[in-house]
Amino acid sequence: MIFRNSERTKLDLGGWWEFKPGDINAGEWLPIAVPGTWNTSYPELMYHEGEGWYRHVFRVRERLVKALHASNARLIFEGVNYETQVWLNGKHLGGHEGGFTPFALPCAEALQEENTLLVRVDNRRTADRVPHWDYDWFNYGGIYRPVWLEIGGSVQVESLAVETVRLEGGAWQLKTGLQVRHYGGPNIAHVRVRLFKDGQEVSTENVARDKAVELSPGGTTAVRMILPVDGIRPWSPETPELYTLAVEVSAREAGRAEAAGGAGEGRKLNAGLVLDRIYCEIGFREFVIRDGRFWLNGEEFRFRGVGKHDEYAALGRAVPLSVYLRDFVLMKQANVNAFRTSHYAPSMDAIELADKMGLAVILEGASFFHTGFARDEHYAGFNNRTAVESGKRQMAEAIATFRNHPSVLMWSFGNEMGTDSEESRPFILELYDLVKGLDPTRPAGYSGISVYPAAPAVHDRACDMVDYVDVHLYGGWYEEETYGTIQQCGQVLDILHRMFPDKPIIIGEFGAEGLAGYRSLEKARWSEDYQSDFINAALDEYLRRDFVYGTFLWNFCDFRTPRHRALRRAREFNNKGMLDSARNPKLAYLVIKERYGRQIQVANASKESRARNKEGMPSC
Numbered sequence: 001m002i003f004r005n006s007e008r009t010k011l012d013l014g015g016w017w018e019f020k021p022g023d024i025n026a027g028e029w030l031p032i033a034v035p036g037t038w039n040t041s042y043p044e045l046m047y048h049e050g051e052g053w054y055r056h057v058f059r060v061r062e063r064l065v066k067a068l069h070a071s072n073a074r075l076i077f078e079g080v081n082y083e084t085q086v087w088l089n090g091k092h093l094g095g096h097e098g099g100f101t102p103f104a105l106p107c108a109e110a111l112q113e114e115n116t117l118l119v120r121v122d123n124r125r126t127a128d129r130v131p132h133w134d135y136d137w138f139n140y141g142g143i144y145r146p147v148w149l150e151i152g153g154s155v156q157v158e159s160l161a162v163e164t165v166r167l168e169g170g171a172w173q174l175k176t177g178l179q180v181r182h183y184g185g186p187n188i189a190h191v192r193v194r195l196f197k198d199g200q201e202v203s204t205e206n207v208a209r210d211k212a213v214e215l216s217p218g219g220t221t222a223v224r225m226i227l228p229v230d231g232i233r234p235w236s237p238e239t240p241e242l243y244t245l246a247v248e249v250s251a252r253e254a255g256r257a258e259a260a261g262g263a264g265e266g267r268k269l270n271a272g273l274v275l276d277r278i279y280c281e282i283g284f285r286e287f288v289i290r291d292g293r294f295w296l297n298g299e300e301f302r303f304r305g306v307g308k309h310d311e312y313a314a315l316g317r318a319v320p321l322s323v324y325l326r327d328f329v330l331m332k333q334a335n336v337n338a339f340r341t342s343h344y345a346p347s348m349d350a351i352e353l354a355d356k357m358g359l360a361v362i363l364e365g366a367s368f369f370h371t372g373f374a375r376d377e378h379y380a381g382f383n384n385r386t387a388v389e390s391g392k393r394q395m396a397e398a399i400a401t402f403r404n405h406p407s408v409l410m411w412s413f414g415n416e417m418g419t420d421s422e423e424s425r426p427f428i429l430e431l432y433d434l435v436k437g438l439d440p441t442r443p444a445g446y447s448g449i450s451v452y453p454a455a456p457a458v459h460d461r462a463c464d465m466v467d468y469v470d471v472h473l474y475g476g477w478y479e480e481e482t483y484g485t486i487q488q489c490g491q492v493l494d495i496l497h498r499m500f501p502d503k504p505i506i507i508g509e510f511g512a513e514g515l516a517g518y519r520s521l522e523k524a525r526w527s528e529d530y531q532s533d534f535i536n537a538a539l540d541e542y543l544r545r546d547f548v549y550g551t552f553l554w555n556f557c558d559f560r561t562p563r564h565r566a567l568r569r570a571r572e573f574n575n576k577g578m579l580d581s582a583r584n585p586k587l588a589y590l591v592i593k594e595r596y597g598r599q600i601q602v603a604n605a606s607k608e609s610r611a612r613n614k615e616g617m618p619s620c
Contacts, residue, residue: 001159005279037316054119079145100344101397133367137562154185155275166286235283235406238360283406303550305338313581335596345398354407365395367414420450428462443467453484473508506550516580532587
């Protein structure tokens with residue numbers, strides 16, 4: 001597990017690197033920025049798929065290198081697309097498959113004062129890779145998220161799972177599950193869990209926050225602690241209250257012990273020596289499904305959402321903090337309270353900011369069009385174990401990375417996966433069991449169940465196996481003989497509700513394309529006028545059904561698509577965004593702002609009415 005906030009020694013390796021596309025033995029090394037994508041760095045590489053080689057030289061302080069005999073060190077990559085192999089000073093450290101989840105490679109044995117790092121990246125699409133060959137977003141290649149070197153001590157927190165439990169009377173309980181790794185040093189350690197709000201420690205009186213642990217030499221030791229806490233202000237999109245959780249591992253014995261950072265400089269903690277200390281921001285919230293509804297902290301909750309790709313057109317997938325901030329400000333100003341990560345794990349920056357700003361998240365795995373479209377050599381079949389295991393591994397990595405974030409309300413383990421086939425059922429059950437086994441605290445499902453609005457009919461064979469129903473409705477935009485009309489899509493919703501009255505229904509995608517700046521008095525297709533009218537009509541149809549507990553406009557902004565889809569995608573972009581790729585608003589943005597604002601007014605009026613009735617006052 002990767003902790004971005006700790007007292008371990010870190011060296012940021014971002015900046016200027018060297019790069020070669022294709023054969024490492026051919027051509028000259030080119031300058032390239034890391035994080036970054038090769039496609040947006042050089043025009044001639046915009047459509048390059050295949051190998052790319054990165055080289056970087058960096059130095060490490062002598063005292064840290066000398067301390068490594070009793071410590072550990074690892075190279076951390078937050079995101080590289082797609083398949084990666086890494087060498088440090090000629091030693092092969094290992095590799096990783098998957099373009100969207102972070103990974104770490106131990107490197108203590110190879111680390112020197114002066115180091116040469118060599119990274120091979122391959123972004124080719126194949127039938128065995130997840131997502132599959134024909135996904136509908138651009139295949140950026142390269143090291144597009146941060147890279148750093150981390151040096152830790154001889155005892156280290158390896159993983160942390162946080163669960164907040166809402167008790168009767170407004171009290172809360174904090175459950176923490178840790179894995180502590182022993183690399184050397186003392187075999188007895190003390191683990192301490194502390195909670196802070198605005199720099200002040202939250203009172204947990206009469207509770208043992210301190211536990212003595214006998215460590216397994218060379219292995220990991222599980223530590224579980226439960227803390228009741230009072231005076232908690234819960235997290236929600238309206239009140240995104242965050243607390244800082246600090247986990248400290250110390251040695252309570254005489255003599256020198258190794259410090260966090262691996263430099264052999266012990267620091268005192270209540271007469272002990274700190275071996276490791278990590279921090280993470282958490283929020284206290286309860287999100288459950290009951291009676292076919294979503295409930296957040298005991299209140300009925302509805303998603304006012306958008307789909308969001310992790311992309312900024314000029315920079316590809318190397319999205320800086322300033323763009324995330326602007327994106328989320330624009331969402332909040334449009335009365336959006338949620339987004340669906342489409343169709344892969346987002347950056348750690350994005351989810352940390354969602355926690356702070358109050359945006360609920362449905363976090364999605366990379367199994368896209370997975371296996372259901374096995375019609376030629378480009379597609380993996382349901383029995384392709386290489387692809388299935390890759391999708392499971394990437395989903396597990398996403399859960400390990402993001403499970404402690406309060407903004408992440410639900411898991412979606414895939415998108416439009418051909419579940420109109422009976423043979424999809426074992427595959428869906430396998431993914432569902434994986435997700436619930438790793439995190440039983442959140443609802444789990446998949447996005448885009450199989451429906452045929454033109455009939456209308458539901459042909460999905462697996463949505464009975466998951467916690468919620470997520471349907472995509474494009475009636476009125478694509479050809480009506482398959483996708484139907486907006487009204488026929490409404491009839492599909494009625495069928496789904498009759499089939500699954502105990503499952504909340506959300507519309508994970510709906511929308512139409514509108515070219516930014518194209519206005520039409522006749523409201524012709526592809527105009528902003530057509531798009532905005534379409535969204536209004538769709539919301540009229542869908543939101544009059546009280547059992548619809550969320551709508552996610554496709555998409556937040558226009559995004560680049562593969563070149564082979566250009567005949568259906570003007571400008572080689574999917575133009576369904578309510579903003580263009582530079583985040584300039586279309587008419588659709590104003591429609592979403594008004595319609596989602598109207599939902600807030602209705603919800604507030606309902607709350608006021610319930611409060612009056614509870615107090616015995618007349619409701620009118």
